[in-house]
Amino acid sequence: MSIAKNKVVQFFYTLKDEAGVELESNVGADPVAYLHGHNNMMRGVEKALEGHNIGDKFNVTLPPEETYGLRREDSEQRVPVKHLLGAKKWKPGMMAVIQTDQGQRQVTVVKVGKFMVTVDNNHPMAGRTLDFELIVTDIRDATPEEVTHGHAHGIGGHHH
Template identity: 60%
Template sequence: MTAQDNMVVRFNYTLRDEQGEVIETNEGGSPIAYLHGHDNMMPGIEDAIAGKEAGAKFSVTPPAADTYGERMESAEQRVSVKHLQGAKVWKAGMPAIVNTEQGQRQVTVVKVGKFMATIDTNHPLSGRELTFDIEVVDIREATDEEIAHGHSHGEGGHQH
């Protein structure tokens, strides 16, 4: 069985930066599960997994646009410091969480004053050439309910 639309794929990954240093990994934890073909995974990762079988191990370095997005220099904005979540005292370079109309978003503090802060809304990993070491753990056909909901259920997926 190969990874294709309407299949639930579970995989492990290790994310490495341009120098090969590990940024994050789920090794030793539960595999990530997603419903293939339903926009639940970064396009660069889903494209790399497409057609692979369970047990496949490979590395891929997708373009930034297909992972965390291209870096946009115009993505800075000023917000009240009371909207920043995650610390009591803010300094430039610190990550913060802000609530948006689309839900919570991680931002980076660029400059902070007494009442206002300048934040960078780019994802911290945007614009970078990152390598993903992937191991496809298993693949199964999705249930009708998963397809109707547009995501996988169970371990590593969505919990209702």
């Protein structure tokens, strides 16, 4: 069975930057699970996985437009310090999580005041060309419920 629309795909990944430095990996943890063809995965990663089979291991280098997007220079915002999640004391350069209307979002602290903080809303990896090592561990047909909900259920996927 190969990866195509309405298949639930599980995979391991190792993410490296332009210099080959490892940034993240889920190898040794639970695999990522997603419903293929439903915009649940970065566009470039989903395109790279299309047509692959269980056991396939490969690398793909993707431009920012296919992953976390280009950096937007007008994306700084001032928010109350109390809205930042992840630490008690904040310093420029630290990563924080804020709650938005679209869910949680990772931001970078730019400037800290007594009550307000300036954050950069760009994803920390925006604007970077990234290398993904992908290992396909499982492919199965999605259940009718998963297709209706538009996402995978179970380990590595969504839990209701």
